[in-house]
Amino acid sequence: GQQLNQSPQSMFIQEGEDVSMNCTSSSIFNTWLWYKQDPGEGPVLLIALYKAGELTSNGRLTAQFGITRKDSFLNISASIPSDVGIYFCAGPPFRAGNNRKLIWGLGTSLAVNP
């Protein structure tokens, strides 16, 4: 089935560094969702984006809805050990009458060295 392309697949950084990851698609999306999954837990919604060009923050996290509507970016500033986990992007493709199921990326795994 259709999937979103997330990159990088994994990252290993030092505590205090900034992190950037992105999600791209060949199709237009009208919503972008960013989730974080801690080990052994379910994904938790971090940020939701609804308009092209929208920039939204949640604490040290900032996400942007790309102008082309085919991509989105998530940045984490000043990383801390509890940022460790897998970050997923997801969204419904822009098809009239079919905005029901989410398409998911495979995730970016983040490790933070204290």
Next chain:
Amino acid sequence: DADVTQTPRNRITKTGKRIMLECSQTKGHDRMYWYRQDPGLGLRLIYYSFDVKDINKGEISDGYSVSRQAQAKFSLSLESAIPNQTALYFCATSDFGGSSYNEQFFGPGTRLTVL
């Protein structure tokens, strides 16, 4: 208290056994989903339900069935479990209307091992 709960959290069973995973939610959402997660394969949709009388197959429904007993309850059954159904299973919910209807909220997951 958690908004979306799943039971059991862990289950080990044998090939051929019937297994039921249960999901309950107190969010008042109409829509509920079952996903399966395998390493490197991300989240894959098994079944989804938009209300008590609505059941829809996802991308990997073979070998699974579901029951929506009430607005708040959605269970997943494996009629005859096989080893390649070993995975993490997640239940999720979403609201019906408003601008946030695509936002899904997940339970803590059930780790199922089929021997």
